[in-house]
Amino acid sequence: MSKQHLVAVIGAGPAGIYGTRKLTEAGHRVLLINRDIKPGGLAEYGIFLDKEKMKTGLRKQFHRILADPKVSYLGHVTVGEGKSLTLKDLQEIGFGAIVVSAGAQGTKKLGLPGEEFTGVYHAKDVVYHYNKLPPFSQRHFELGSRIAIIGMGNVMVDVANWLLNYKDIAEVTVVARRGPREKAYDDSEFEVIEKYLDNDDMRKEIERIRPDLETAGQNVDEIIDKFVGSTTPPANQRLRFRYLCSPTKVVGNSDGKVAGLEVELNKLVVENGRTAPKGTGQRTQIPLDCVIYAIGDQVDGSLGLPYARGAFVTNPAELSGDPNPAHYQPYDPASKQVLEGIYVIGWSRNASVGLVGVAKQDAERGMKVINAYLTSQEGFEPEVIERKIEAVLDKLEENKVSYVTKDDVALLEAGEKQEAKKRNTWEHKYATDEEMLEIISAPKAVAS
Numbered sequence: 385m386s387k388q389h390l391v392a393v394i395g396a397g398p399a400g401i402y403g404t405r406k407l408t409e410a411g412h413r414v415l416l417i418n419r420d421i422k423p424g425g426l427a428e429y430g431i432f433l434d435k436e437k438m439k440t441g442l443r444k445q446f447h448r449i450l451a452d453p454k455v456s457y458l459g460h461v462t463v464g465e466g467k468s469l470t471l472k473d474l475q476e477i478g479f480g481a482i483v484v485s486a487g488a489q490g491t492k493k494l495g496l497p498g499e500e501f502t503g504v505y506h507a508k509d510v511v512y513h514y515n516k517l518p519p520f521s522q523r524h525f526e527l528g529s530r531i532a533i534i535g536m537g538n539v540m541v542d543v544a545n546w547l548l549n550y551k552d553i554a555e556v557t558v559v560a561r562r563g564p565r566e567k568a569y570d571d572s573e574f575e576v577i578e579k580y581l582d583n584d585d586m587r588k589e590i591e592r593i594r595p596d597l598e599t600a601g602q603n604v605d606e607i608i609d610k611f612v613g614s615t616t617p618p619a620n621q622r623l624r625f626r627y628l629c630s631p632t633k634v635v636g637n638s639d640g641k642v643a644g645l646e647v648e649l650n651k652l653v654v655e656n657g658r659t660a661p662k663g664t665g666q667r668t669q670i671p672l673d674c675v676i677y678a679i680g681d682q683v684d685g686s687l688g689l690p691y692a693r694g695a696f697v698t699n700p701a702e703l704s705g706d707p708n709p710a711h712y713q714p715y716d717p718a719s720k721q722v723l724e725g726i727y728v729i730g731w732s733r734n735a736s737v738g739l740v741g742v743a744k745q746d747a748e749r750g751m752k753v754i755n756a757y758l759t760s761q762e763g764f765e766p767e768v769i770e771r772k773i774e775a776v777l778d779k780l781e782e783n784k785v786s787y788v789t790k791d792d793v794a795l796l797e798a799g800e801k802q803e804a805k806k807r808n809t810w811e812h813k814y815a816t817d818e819e820m821l822e823i824i825s826a827p828k829a830v831a832s
């Protein structure tokens with residue numbers, strides 16, 4: 385058999401999996417390395433609980449891609465400093481290319497005083513918790529009954545959906561720096577929480593900021609028409625918005641728990657055709673039990689790539705080609721060199737940007753660049769490829785990592801399916817690594 389390229393793909397979310405398909409279509413071998421036992425990334429552990437059709441459809445596509453014999457899967461393996469494997473380990477073993485598609489696992493903070501109080505959380509952790517991703521699945525969240533979500537995108541809607549529809553939280557307050565028109569969530573997504581909206585409060589809130597909206601040239605009556613409905617929320621639950629408010633401090637009580645959020649009131653200014661918030665210096669407090677940041681995420685700086693301000697640094701050059709290859713190349717600003725043979729795609733390249741379709745498109749565009757690079761490289765003989773994969777397994781064994789393979793994931797999924805059937809639900813997920821590893825090892829124990 386002729387020489388083949390071997391590519392290590394780090395992260396089996398949508399970007400890593402759809403990217404893998406482009407590599408196998410080009411005839412390459414892929415070693416797909418994933419932190420979680422199960423593949424899917426946020427498609428498995430981010431997309432909301434009841435989106436059965438979307439989740440099932442994506443899982444089917446992912447299965448088909450991973451079933452290709454050219455793909456080897458290693459789950460429960462984290463790449464990074466002090467983790468199961470380092471990027472340097474992979475570089476030393478030597479791959480045709482290494483693709484980082486690990487998503488955006490770093491947590492973005494506002495850096496406010498009081499963020500250390502119990503009851504301050506990040507949306508990603510909450511989302512991972514309700515989607516049963518270990519170890520977040522086991523984490524205790526002190527929610528209380530009055531919760532602020534900071535940010536107004538679709539992730540805010542998902543978290544509010546969980547809080548209101550699944551946890552029966554009494555009051556959810558969305559805190560946003562800008563006004564209603566600058567919302568980043570989709571109306572169709574909002575429908576699931578619309579019935580909780582306190583429309584009287586919404587009208588008052590929009591009237592409160594009327595002068596600011598008008599100064600920014602916005603038609604307030606139109607905004608009221610669009611954002612104020614006629615329904616009344618349930619007696620014990622409500623959703624409300626506080627617009628033109630920038631958080632300045634989390635207020636705590638003597639037990640070290642959240643007691644409120646101090647915000648600075650903003651006005652809206654139009655700069656270069658864009659509406660931007662500007663602090664007025666006037667502050668107020670919202671009494672609360674819990675604050676959840678839904679302001680996007682950043683990449684994980686410990687993965688081993690050059691990192692600055694929440695992102696992996698990519699080549700600043702304008703190279704010719706569509707796409708510009710530089711956008712996918714990690715770049716060391718100290719040596720002013722690209723990291724040859726290493727690439728970033730998906731949310732690792734552009735943190736928290738876009739839906740699955742965007743991550744897929746980014747991965748496919750990135751793979752055009754990577755496949756072009758590989759044509760300039762010599763491949764490996766099949767036995768060399770097997771030796772390299774063996775070297776990765778040896779390293780994992782040396783580091784005492786209980787990795788899982790494609791066959792193991794199939795066993796786990798069969799076990800989950802069986803359990804779902806028993807419980808008469810469309811899916812069942814085991815919420816700890818221990819349970820998942822037990823399901824995987826049970827048939828092996830019987831066979832041996």
Ligand SMILES: Cc1cc2nc3c(=O)[nH]c(=O)nc-3n(C[C@H](O)[C@H](O)[C@H](O)COP(=O)(O)OP(=O)(O)OC[C@H]3O[C@@H](n4cnc5c(N)ncnc54)[C@H](O)[C@@H]3O)c2cc1C
Nearest residue numbers: 395397398399419420425426463486487730731739740743
């Ligand atoms: C709350 C939420 C809800 C969403 N809902 C929708 C929706 O309804 N519809 C939709 O189309 N899109 C939705 N999205 C967006 C969608 O999930 C993303 O566009 C997409 O998952 C990004 O893909 P990715 O592969 O770049 O990253 P991810 O999906 O984050 O995948 C990253 C993968 O890398 C692995 N990994 C991480 N770190 C390491 C490491 N150090 N070593 C090895 N592996 C690692 C992880 O285990 C994971 O499998 C949602 C996103 C969020 C946050």
